[in-house]
Amino acid sequence: QSILLFFSSKKSGGFGGMFGMLKGLVGSKSLTREDMEPVLEKMKDHLIAKNVAADISSKLCDSVAIKLEGKVMGTFTTVASTVKQALQGSLVQILQPKRRVDILRDVMDAQSQRRPFVITFCGVNGVGKSTNLAKISFWLIENGFTVLIAACDTFRAGAVEQLRTHQRRLNSLHPPEQHGGRPVVQLYEKGYGKDAAGIAMEAIAYARNQTFDVVLVDTAGRMQDNTPLMTALAKLIAINMPDLVLFVGEALVGNEAVDQLVKFNQALADHSMSEKPRLIDGIVLTKFDTIDDKVCDNGVL
Incomplete structure (x- = not known):
């Protein structure tokens, strides 16, 4: 357009x-x-x-x-x-997308099955995964859903504290007293240095028991050539089988975002132990406010 x-x-x-x-x-x-x-x-x-x-x-x-x-x-x-x-x-x-992505309808489908809808965010360092996870949390609670944020970035210093700040601010916009005394956004965290796949599994089980509608899994930033971190991400996705795996890329790099996605997706496949690996479903482009028309013609296409 x-x-x-x-x-x-x-x-x-x-x-x-x-x-x-x-x-x-x-x-x-x-x-x-x-x-x-x-x-x-x-x-x-x-x-x-x-x-x-x-x-x-x-x-x-x-x-x-x-x-x-x-x-x-x-x-x-x-x-x-x-x-x-x-x-x-x-x-x-x-x-034209290869698969239908209608998150609100998919969340309601998951509700009917009495389970949380799980979204995993991944990508390279510094593109804004945690910040945009918070924005998507806001969009979800504005649409009447409850959200559990799983702090699975156990590597970057301050990652858990950043999510806790986002959680506090989101709950100040939607006070618990307006929702039967229950916070609409909660944070599931186990600190640093722990196994991210295990934390995600525990968070999803907790969300099911506490009837949260959506689990948003935050992961550490990593480059596609970092073998240990890519193996860990492939393990997290393979074990927990999220409903949606989103790659977060910054619009600032233009068409390079597409190249990053292709290489990241290939690395995810290479480090998976499955013959049919679970790969990336879509891309979230961030930092639109820092660029001109380049991303509209390059990054998206």
């Missing part, structure tokens, strides 16, 4: 900018790939210059070529309209 808006904006030159290069395709004969190649190359360069990732630019141009090949374009307006439709269709296909 951001790309299509950019194409039609005055800042980018509108038709004179992006679509102006398509004027050469107007004519009476049916279009061939050879006819379109020079225009498609210019279009690809234009997209890359505007911070669209190179592989996404290639996919978009290929989709345009498929739509135009063999057609007769009598007017410039027809060409522009066809290209817009091709771009929109390609963007929808690229952004």
Whole structure:
């Protein structure tokens, strides 16, 4: 959507900018790939210059070529309209998730089964896992659910205290007296240096016994080439089988966030002891307030 808006904006030159290069395709004969190649190359360069990732630019141009090949374009307006439709269709296909992610509905499904819905957060160091876990906690309690935060970052100094601060502030926004005297957010922690997989297991069992709706599992930041930490994360996921595994990446790095996710997911698979390892289900992009249009075209795509 951001790309299509950019194409039609005055800042980018509108038709004179992006679509102006398509004027050469107007004519009476049916279009061939050879006819379109020079225009498609210019279009690809234009997209890359505007911070669209190179592989996404290639996919978009290929989709345009498929739509135009063999057609007769009598007017410039027809060409522009066809290209817009091709771009929109390609963007929808690229952004279409492979699995349905509807957390609120999934939490209610888990409620009907009398069990907590479990989400595990993972990612590299310093991207904002704990902070965004707190934001998601707020969103969940705003929707009427109770949350147990499992402090499974037993490595970073201050990680447990950070979560305790978030818990206190969240409960001040939703005081226990407004919810039958029960805090809507609680923290399950066992200190530092303990086995993260074991703490997660205990937290999930506690949440089931105390009828919490959601368990949010915070894990330590780690690089994908850190074998001991990746093995520990694979163990945590394999033992506890969370409903959702979310990779937290920062929007600031643009398309590098996608590369990080792919490498992290592969490392998770490599360090798993299962033939069918439980891998990452989705990405949470953080720090949107520090960047411009780069993430909209690069990071998401």
